[in-house]
Amino acid sequence: MLEQVRNPDNILIRPLIPASHGFHVDLVNLIPSCWSEKPLSRPRLGRIRNTIFGVLAHYSSNIVDHMVATMETQAADLEQTVATLTKELNEERSKANQFLHQLMPPYYFC
Known part of the structure; x- marks a missing residue:
């Protein structure tokens, strides 16, 4: 993994988010969209904030x-x-x- 960071070959390194961990669906959908290589494709901060607060309100x-x-x-x-x-x-x-x-x-x- 360190070698891939030192010498990137355009291979994206992203962690897996197993569905079995019980994460909220909105978070599972939001996280990969934040990893987009195109900055304009990433969600705006307001959407990220609203999603996180919505999930927290659901779990509180x-x-x-x-x-x-x-x-x-x-x-x-x-x-x-x-x-x-x-x-x-x-x-x-x-x-x-x-x-x-x-x-x-x-x-x-x-």
């Missing part, structure tokens, strides 16, 4: 909802993990106590 309410839902899911997963690990800890503690009772004389535990 969804971001909080998404964050809360993500936090709830993570909290539930964490609670389940803590419960599982606590159960395993108690089982291992019980096994260790049983092993100590087998090794030590009975009067040691009185």
Whole structure:
């Protein structure tokens, strides 16, 4: 890639924008138009600004909802993990106590 930058052969280097990343359609359409080699073909700043603000307005309410839902899911997963690990800890503690009772004389535990 560095060699292509140093010695360009009229090959355009553009990153791929995978559709699977969930980008807003307006942004996916806007970005390549900003890469146009002809300056007059590029969108004007007002269109870029309006598109970005439109996308942000669309996501502003969804971001909080998404964050809360993500936090709830993570909290539930964490609670389940803590419960599982606590159960395993108690089982291992019980096994260790049983092993100590087998090794030590009975009067040691009185």
